[in-house]
C-alpha cells in the first residue's frame with residue numbers, strides 16, 4: 001500500500017522538519033543565552049580546552065564558548081539544517097568551530113574532550129540500547145577528570161517534546177544512569193520559560209569523570 005507524503009513525514013525523526021520550518025521563537029527549548037550552563041561551569045571553575053555540544057541544534061552556547069576563546073569547539077547534531085543555521089549565524093567565527101552531523105549513538109568521536117555538554121538531547125533516548133550507546137560514546141570521548149554537563153527534563157517536567165517521548169530525570173536518577181565512573185559535582189532544578197511563556201522543569205547536572 002502506498003503511503004501519503006504526510007504519513008511518511010510523521011514516521012521520520014522530526015528534527016530536519018523542525019529546523020526547516022520553525023524560527024527560534026517557535027522552538028520551545030530556545031534560550032537567548034545559555035545562562036544555567038555557564039553559571040554552573042563558572043561556579044565549578046571548569047575551564048575546558050576542548051568542548052563538544054551534543055545535540056547542539058541552533059543553541060547560542062557556542063557564542064559563549066567563542067567569547068571565552070575555547071580552542072576546540074565541536075557541535076554535533078542529527079540535523080544538518082540546524083548546524084547550517086548556526087554556521088550562518090556565526091559568520092566568520094564559524095571557522096573556529098567543527099560541525100558534525102551525526103547521531104550521537106552511532107558517532108565515532110575520533111578524539112577526546114574535557115567538556116561534554118548536552119542540553120535536552122540525552123532525554124530523547126528512551127530505550128536502554130540507545131542510552132547504552134550514548135554512554136559508550138561519553139566514556140570514549142570524555143577525558144579522565146573531564147566534565148559532563150547534562151540537562152534533561154526533570155522528573156516533573158514535560159513527558160514529550162516535538163512529538164517525541166522523553167525520559168525524565170532527577171539528578172540522582174541521572175547519576176545512577178551514568179554509573180560509578182562519574183561523580184555528581186552539582187545539580188540544579190530550573191524552570192525554563194519557552195518563547196511563548198509556558199514553563200518547563202529541567203534538571204541540570206554537572207558530573208566529573210573519575
Ligand SMILES: C[S@@+](CC[C@H](N)C(=O)[O-])C[C@H]1O[C@@H](n2cnc3c(N)ncnc32)[C@H](O)[C@@H]1O
Pocket residue numbers: 015029030031054055056057058059060076077078079082102103104105118119120121124161
Ligand atoms: C530540544 S533540542 C535542544 C537543542 C540545543 N541543545 C539547545 O539547547 O538549544 C534537541 C536537539 O537534539 C538533537 N538530537 C536528538 N537526538 C539526537 C541524537 N541521537 N544525536 C544527535 N543529536 C540529537 C536534535 O536534532 C535537536 O537539535
